[in-house]
Amino acid sequence: MKKLNATGKGEWIYDSTHDLLMFKVKDRDYKESVEFQNFVADIDTEGFITGIRIFDASKIFGIDRYALKNIIKGEFRGTIESNTITIRVSFVAKRRNKEIPVEQFTQQITSPMEHAMANSSVECIAA
Numbered sequence: 001m002k003k004l005n006a007t008g009k010g011e012w013i014y015d016s017t018h019d020l021l022m023f024k025v026k027d028r029d030y031k032e033s034v035e036f037q038n039f040v041a042d043i044d045t046e047g048f049i050t051g052i053r054i055f056d057a058s059k060i061f062g063i064d065r066y067a068l069k070n071i072i073k074g075e076f077r078g079t080i081e082s083n084t085i086t087i088r089v090s091f092v093a094k095r096r097n098k099e100i101p102v103e104q105f106t107q108q109i110t111s112p113m114e115h116a117m118a119n120s121s122v123e124c125i126a127a
Helices: 057-061
Strands: 002-005 012-015 020-025 030-036 041-044 048-053 071-081 084-095 099-107 120-127
Touching: 012 071, 012 120, 020 057, 020 071, 020 120, 030 099, 041 084, 041 099, 048 057, 048 071, 048 120, 057 084, 057 099
Parallel strands: 002 120
Antiparallel strands: 012 020, 020 048, 030 041, 041 048, 071 084, 071 120, 084 099
16 A cells, blocks of 8 residues: 655645635645545545545534634544545644644545545645
8 A cells, every 4th residue: 555644744724604624735736536425535646635625514523613713733644445435534623722622533435436546545744
């Protein structure tokens, strides 16, 4: 399995108007997206998951929009193995002076995909 260590190359973006939380690894070339439930996983030209979009994020994480606008640190892990995509996110949001941790939230898609994807793994800690 090929691996990508993208520590320090990630960023979180929250669109409070559309309640959309996005994470991306900077400086990667986008190729395609895979949609499942309230998630979209972006795959780069080398076959790594290098971005995610989470719709209705405040409902999914049970956190208000103000806190999601103030993510202070986080990490993202994505794997593709035997055409199964697994996304894991952990982050800390902040509301006033209180930190709100979200630890090891996992989403997985196992349905058949349009074409076979190479096994890969990415780990990114956003600095």
